[in-house]
Amino acid sequence: MAGGIRGMGESAISIKGLKKDYNVGAGEVHALRGIDMEIACGEFVCIAGKSGSGKSTLLNLVAGLESPTDGSINVLGQRIDRMSEIERIRFRRSHIGFVFQSYRLLPQYTAIENVALPLMLRGVEKRERERRALEALDMVGIAKCARQRPAQMSGGEQQRAGIARSIITSPAIVMADEPTGNLDTATGEMVLTLFQKLFRQNGTTLMIVSHDDDMPRHVDRTIRLSDGALIGEGINA
Numbered sequence: 317m318a319g320g321i322r323g324m325g326e327s328a329i330s331i332k333g334l335k336k337d338y339n340v341g342a343g344e345v346h347a348l349r350g351i352d353m354e355i356a357c358g359e360f361v362c363i364a365g366k367s368g369s370g371k372s373t374l375l376n377l378v379a380g381l382e383s384p385t386d387g388s389i390n391v392l393g394q395r396i397d398r399m400s401e402i403e404r405i406r407f408r409r410s411h412i413g414f415v416f417q418s419y420r421l422l423p424q425y426t427a428i429e430n431v432a433l434p435l436m437l438r439g440v441e442k443r444e445r446e447r448r449a450l451e452a453l454d455m456v457g458i459a460k461c462a463r464q465r466p467a468q469m470s471g472g473e474q475q476r477a478g479i480a481r482s483i484i485t486s487p488a489i490v491m492a493d494e495p496t497g498n499l500d501t502a503t504g505e506m507v508l509t510l511f512q513k514l515f516r517q518n519g520t521t522l523m524i525v526s527h528d529d530d531m532p533r534h535v536d537r538t539i540r541l542s543d544g545a546l547i548g549e550g551i552n553a
């Protein structure tokens with residue numbers, strides 16, 4: 317799988333002097349104030365911090381959804397901060413999977429259609445993409461929901477579909493922005509256990525954003541942000 321291209325210990329993500337300012341009515345918001353960070357291939361890292369500390373901004377910059385104000389971002393050996401918008405979109409579709417707090421499933425589509433969407437964007441034909449989507453739904457334990465629309469599914473089922481969608485292209489890196497934020501404790505635990513099962517064996521690199529104190533049990537390292545700056549990190553047993 318794509319996750320195994322680079323060896324464990326090699327750098328998956330390397331960030332230097334990363335800054336992001338937003339212009340707002342009154343002036344500027346310094347969302348990131350100069351971040352340095354190295355994440356190894358296959359590592360599970362939690363980005364922790366209060367609301368507004370810059371966690372989502374960091375994820376969006378690493379995924380190339382936004383451009384930095386200053387600094388460099390190297391992902392899988394490529395300088396994404398130097399890419400054009402088109403190059404970034406291609407790069408993201410090939411190498412990065414996303415899981416969101418709000419699931420972001422399309423309401424008019426069934427689970428299988430939602431999961432197959434990244435393959436549709438790649439031009440994979442319908443029968444093949446639905447075969448692979450069903451396989452992914454089975455891996456996350458909700459093959460039975462294949463023909464249901466999001467409104468007919470529980471929050472936990474919707475997030476499992478979101479995870480199935482994130483892995484359908486076998487990305488080297490998965491980014492999860494508060495993936496358990498809308499779930500009860502037990503269901504959130506199930507989602508985190510699922511990440512372990514799906515990603516560890518493939519050597520997938522996981523960046524997971526959380527303000528949940530339980531996260532250290534599920535990741536290798538926790539990096540703390542406060543007010544756009546890195547204020548500490550801890551290696552987890």
Ligand SMILES: Nc1ncnc2c1ncn2[C@@H]1O[C@H](COP(=O)(O)OP(=O)(O)O)[C@@H](O)[C@H]1O
Pocket residue numbers: 338339340345346347365366367368369370371372373374
């Ligand atoms: N598009 C934007 N325009 C203006 N300010 C933004 C934008 N996105 C984020 N911010 C600001 O940047 C800071 C960090 O936000 P964010 O990265 O969303 O934090 P977190 O995910 O940790 O809650 C906050 O002050 C937020 O209001």
Ligand SMILES: [Mg+2]
Pocket residue numbers: 371372373493
């Ligand atoms: Mg956020």
